[in-house]
Amino acid sequence: MDWGMKNRLSRILNPATGRTVMLAIDHGYFLGPTSGLEDPGATVEPLLPYADSLMLTRGVLRRCIPGEANVPVVLRISGGTSILTELSNEGLTVALEDAVRLNASAITLSVFVGSDGERTTLLNLAKAIDFGERNGFPVLAVTAVGKDMVRDARYLGLACRISAELGAHMVKTYYCDGFEEIVRNTPVPVVIAGGKKIPEREAVELAWRAIQSGASGVDMGRNIFQSDCPVGMIRAVRAVVQENADVKTAFGIYTEEKERSLAGRGLPQQ
Numbered sequence: 001m002d003w004g005m006k007n008r009l010s011r012i013l014n015p016a017t018g019r020t021v022m023l024a025i026d027h028g029y030f031l032g033p034t035s036g037l038e039d040p041g042a043t044v045e046p047l048l049p050y051a052d053s054l055m056l057t058r059g060v061l062r063r064c065i066p067g068e069a070n071v072p073v074v075l076r077i078s079g080g081t082s083i084l085t086e087l088s089n090e091g092l093t094v095a096l097e098d099a100v101r102l103n104a105s106a107i108t109l110s111v112f113v114g115s116d117g118e119r120t121t122l123l124n125l126a127k128a129i130d131f132g133e134r135n136g137f138p139v140l141a142v143t144a145v146g147k148d149m150v151r152d153a154r155y156l157g158l159a160c161r162i163s164a165e166l167g168a169h170m171v172k173t174y175y176c177d178g179f180e181e182i183v184r185n186t187p188v189p190v191v192i193a194g195g196k197k198i199p200e201r202e203a204v205e206l207a208w209r210a211i212q213s214g215a216s217g218v219d220m221g222r223n224i225f226q227s228d229c230p231v232g233m234i235r236a237v238r239a240v241v242q243e244n245a246d247v248k249t250a251f252g253i254y255t256e257e258k259e260r261s262l263a264g265r266g267l268p269q270q
């Protein structure tokens with residue numbers, strides 16, 4: 001592997017553990033206004049010390065994140081659709097030399113296997129990988145869930161394997177029963193998305209299950225920045241991913257942080 005590629009990958013996947021806590025704040029690219037991301041800069045500022053990398057669009061990166069921020073960037077380069085239309089018709093939204101200008105450590109895009117946009121988005125992935133291989137940028141393929149497709153190991157495993165076969169360096173998918181099978185059949189690191197907001201303990205458990213089943217970390221958004229204690233949540237998830245903490249220990253980290261934060265604001269502890 002070329003030095004540049006290796007170096008960038010090691011900025012995403014901690015070389016000591018081979019795992020990552022990626023903080024995803026790219027939701028607005030198709031959802032528009034997103035609860036918790038009204039002011040992305042303010043949301044991520046206290047979270048950055050606990051994130052191995054930040055996944056976002058170039059618009060939010062340029063306008064909301066200070067250039068001095070010392071965090072590896074995973075730059076989203078796909079989009080062009082919204083929740084009002086056929087989501088799977090994504091195209092590439094970033095001239096790839098802009099990833100160089102923005103000093104991205106990796107680029108990322110969605111593939112919609114099993115949807116109208118399957119062919120286009122898989123060819124987008126291939127194009128991004130050609131650029132990545134030429135210029136030393138790892139590519140994270142996001143397996144978006146096709147319309148009417150069940151989020152099971154058979155379907156997600158298909159999307160992950162196809163992405164790896166096309167040359168993706170990492171794949172993001174959803175946790176599901178039989179996740180070990182997906183990891184076994186995907187010859188590159190697999191990280192999980194958190195999905196819609198669920199109770200904090202369940203989100204910690206989700207991360208723990210994924211790690212036990214061979215995930216190389218998380219690319220988590222809403223279950224961190226929409227939590228009632230985002231710092232507590234990212235610290236808890238980090239403990240699971242990078243320190244092999246069990247659910248009780250990690251949830252304890254969240255609870256303590258929440259109590260500290262309430263006490264700091266002079267509010268009664270729950």
Ligand code: 5RP
Nearest residue numbers: 024193194195219220221222
């Ligand atoms: C959307 C994305 C999101 O970044 C991804 O879903 C992670 O966020 P969350 O944990 O909120 O699901 O790639 O396509």
